[in-house]
Amino acid sequence: MRPYPQTENIIERQPAWKPHSFKGRQKLEFIITETIVAVQYDSENIENVYQINGEIKCRADLEGFPEITLKLPTSNPLNIIQTHSAITNPDFNTSKKLVFSPPLSSFHLLTYSLLSIPDIPIRGYFQMHINESGQAQVLLQLKLNTDIPNNFQYCRISIPFSREIASIVPTHSEGNVKVNEENDGLVWDIGQRFVGRRREASLPVIVNFIDAEITGDPFIVDSNCCAKIEFRILDYTISGIKLDEKCISVARNSSSFTPKFETSCQTFEYLIWNSWGDVKYSRDPFYIPE
Helix, strand or coil: CCCCCCHHHCCCCCCCCCCCCCCCCCEEEEEEEEEEEEEECCCCCCCCEEEEEEEEEEEEECCCCCEEEEECCCCCCEEEEEECCCECCCCHHHHCEEEECCCCCEEEEEEEEECCCCCCCEEEEEEEEECCCCCEEEEEEEEECCCCCCCCCEEEEEEECCEEEEEEEECCCCCEEEECCCCCEEEEECCCCCCCCCCEEEEEEEEEEEEEECCCCCCCECCECEEEEEEEEECCCCCCCCCCHHHEEEECCCCCCCCEEEEEEEEEEEEEECCCCCCCCCCCCCCCCC
């Protein structure tokens, strides 16, 4: 009697999360997004908060049931928070490699945070004082870290108030300043770069208010206020993770295709509290944005 053939030599193992093979134009895409949580108080009594979280998303429309090996080149140690069940090697935290058989459609491959955090990207100094005539005298100074690319997709700052604005007298060094649509705050659009070798920008402005207070954020009351920074930098991560074709190998797939990569670093919440105000808000440094 002839023995039965070994099926493992004939049929590729099919992961449970991939019920059928992909048919069509093949593509492999990775998206790395790092988010920054930062709160600066300019206070001896309250410690500043600074946290970096990241995620790697993958879309692998590949024929068959391939196995992908992805190297994570980074000099900063990572705290792995969550991984997809498709990852098959348990030593990824030390080997800096991810081996996985991808499911169909887009999925979150990995989420992480940084254990060793470098200096803050934009350091700020914010002062706001309301004088006896009811005017707000505002000074916001920003300095971009020399290790951060001076090339933003956008960089803007908003300063909310608890009163309706009547007029402003700005003398800013760069960008555009205007009153927001709700008439209860300033918007300073720096643009795509900090002008000058010193990588600094300043916003001195006088704000005149209408007498009546408005109902807004309960933590924003007169001098107890903050500046909120929003920015996004493309093709950059604070962790140093940057993927290219050399970082990837694909087994059990003989087709030719070019993998694509997208990398960005952006703010989730980035606050600078008024040095002359009574801070009534703090953030848990271990909070992880979803």
